[in-house]
Amino acid sequence: MxxxxxxxxxxxxxxxxxxxxxxxxxxxxxxxxxxxxxxxxxxxxxxxxxxxxxxxxxxxxxxxxxxxxxxxxxxxxxxxxxxxxxxxxxxxxxxxxxxxxxxxxxxxxxxxxxxxxxxxxxxxxxxxxxxxxxxxxxxxxxxxxxxxxxxxxxxxxxxxxxxxxxxxxxxxxxxxxxxxxDRRDRDLLTREAHHRVKNSLQIAQTLLRLQLREVEDPEARLQLEQAARRIMTIGAVHERLFSGPAIGQVSVGTYLRGLVEDLRNSLGVGEGGRPLELELTALGEMAVWDGDRVTTLGLVVTELVTNAFKYGRGGVLIRLDIAALDGTGTLVVEDGGEGPPEGYDQVRGRGLGMRILATLLRGGALVPEWPDGGRFRFVATLPPAVSAPSS
CATH class of the missing domain: 3.30.450.40 (GAF domain)
Structure with a gap:
């Protein structure tokens, strides 16, 4: 001075x-x-x-x-x-x-x-x-x-x-x-927009749950339940988009912990049932991503966890290993089942879930692995973000 x-x-x-x-x-x-x-x-x-x-x-x-x-x-x-x-x-x-x-x-x-x-x-x-x-x-x-x-x-x-x-x-x-x-006015409008989207998604999820009561066919019920979980996953992102560190930014660790709790409830994982656990590396805890990228991550987790509870056995472990701030890294979802036969090409599989995953992971990869110890896991390589997110 x-x-x-x-x-x-x-x-x-x-x-x-x-x-x-x-x-x-x-x-x-x-x-x-x-x-x-x-x-x-x-x-x-x-x-x-x-x-x-x-x-x-x-x-x-x-x-x-x-x-x-x-x-x-x-x-x-x-x-x-x-x-x-x-x-x-x-x-x-x-x-x-x-x-x-x-x-x-x-x-x-x-x-x-x-x-x-x-x-x-x-x-x-x-x-x-x-x-x-x-x-x-x-x-x-x-x-x-x-x-x-x-x-x-x-x-x-x-x-x-x-x-x-x-x-x-x-x-x-x-x-x-x-x-x-001007920025505060835009933030207010953005918050309101995300709030309305979240409410609309909640209504859609409620309607699907009501429809489930009228459906007796097991396969149709399964499809409706999975659709409801996908909507829940997207709605959770919109809920956190206007309550996170900044408008349009979501704490990955906070979001995933909330998603895991939602999945426990929707999949009926209770006391004495199959455990669902989450592990995050230090960068995973620190990461703050934009809404689109977190939505992709949430949908991938939801599909893989649902698949593990449907076809696998024992406890299910989610592990996110982020190697860089641009989001490059791996997502592992592991259970105690045998998994599909070796050589199975999930990209060409006919299931809707696998087709969704193939679309979401363009620029990345999804590889089945059979590690020693009688376990099976899917390893998803996350594509890097278009630009490094704010932290």
């Missing part, structure tokens, strides 16, 4: 203005990186103070319901100020005047100022001068609030050039706020 001597170092006024432009440019790059709004407002406060050679700055957000300006970010203030202290929005407050009129406010002699009263917080911190500018968003939208810089030093006045710097900084903040608002 620059010292309070910014106006006299390295060439005086010209140096000051060049440095201010550098600060705005650097802040613009930070804003483009898409960091959180809270962090961005804090950085704007720091940049504002540095650019005007002081140690005090703050961002005040307009809270219409309270008729107040709340300090939501700042530097140089007591630890109990940010997020707590509020100023009035009347014209006798410098920040309130800027908010009401949209005009910048320079007050270089707060102690003798006839236009405004000095808020108690600023008196307690020894503030002698202040400059305020409005933080605007998109045209027609209410202003977000005010960006203010304060100084304890009465010897050098804030100038119109300082206002220009501060307003340019506030304009970048306004653009970042607009983008954050």
């Amino acid at each position: 620059m010292s309070a001597g910014i106006r006299t170092e390295g060439g005086g006024e010209l140096y000051t203005r060049l440095r201010q432009q550098q600060l705005i440019s650097a802040f613009g790059r930070e804003a483009l990186r898409g960091q959180g709004l809270k962090e961005l407002l804090q950085e704007a406060s720091r940049i504002a103070a540095e650019g005007l050679g002081t140690s005090l700055a703050k961002v005040l957000q307009h809270i219409p319901a309270e008729g107040a300006l709340k300090i939501v970010a700042g530097v140089g203030w007591r630890s109990d100020v940010i997020g707590v202290v509020r100023f009035g929005t009347d014209l006798e407050s410098p920040a309130g005047f800027a908010l009401r009129t949209g005009a910048p406010v320079i007050s270089n002699h707060l102690g003798g100022e006839g236009r405004f009263r000095t808020p108690r917080l600023m008196v307690e911190h020894g503030v002698r001068r202040a400059v305020n500018v409005l933080i605007r968003g998109e045209a027609g939208a209410p202003p977000f609030g005010v960006l203010e810089v304060d100084s304890r030093d009465p010897s050098e006045d804030f100038s119109e050039s300082d206002v220009d710097f501060l307003q340019a900084l506030a304009n970048v903040v306004g653009l970042a706020i607009d983008r954050d608002r």
Whole structure:
């Protein structure tokens, strides 16, 4: 951070203005990186103070319901100020005047100022001068609030050039706020869309369960049960798409544990029955994938586990070994059965489940194995993601 001597170092006024432009440019790059709004407002406060050679700055957000300006970010203030202290929005407050009129406010002699009263917080911190500018968003939208810089030093006045710097900084903040608002609006719509899809899938699953009550043919009942499980698998992804680490992203470990529990219930695996276990490597626990990729994984697991309980014996083990963050790795589903005859080509098999697996694993592979110890397993090689998922 620059010292309070910014106006006299390295060439005086010209140096000051060049440095201010550098600060705005650097802040613009930070804003483009898409960091959180809270962090961005804090950085704007720091940049504002540095650019005007002081140690005090703050961002005040307009809270219409309270008729107040709340300090939501700042530097140089007591630890109990940010997020707590509020100023009035009347014209006798410098920040309130800027908010009401949209005009910048320079007050270089707060102690003798006839236009405004000095808020108690600023008196307690020894503030002698202040400059305020409005933080605007998109045209027609209410202003977000005010960006203010304060100084304890009465010897050098804030100038119109300082206002220009501060307003340019506030304009970048306004653009970042607009983008954050747009992102939150999109997230809300995305959440609502996934919620509706999840509800529709639940209705479809319920209808299939009701249909099961009317069907006596064992093969038809089996097909309806498998269809219901596939719908359950997809619905579980949509449920977690708007409750995961980020919109559209799902924690693989959390999802698989929930899916295993759902499969235990739908397959009737209870106390004393055939156990269904899950093992994850460290990367499997850490992985966060997009919804499409997790849906594929869930459907593959569902088909293989259903197949193991239908044709296998003993306990069923699911093991996911992710070798890289792009999702490349293997999925093993193992049971105590003998499996199909060696040489069986599951890709050409006529069963719907195997045809589904062949479609889902394009770019990967599904290989039957007969390890020593009287067990059988399917080993699915997962195709890599199109691009590495966020983590």
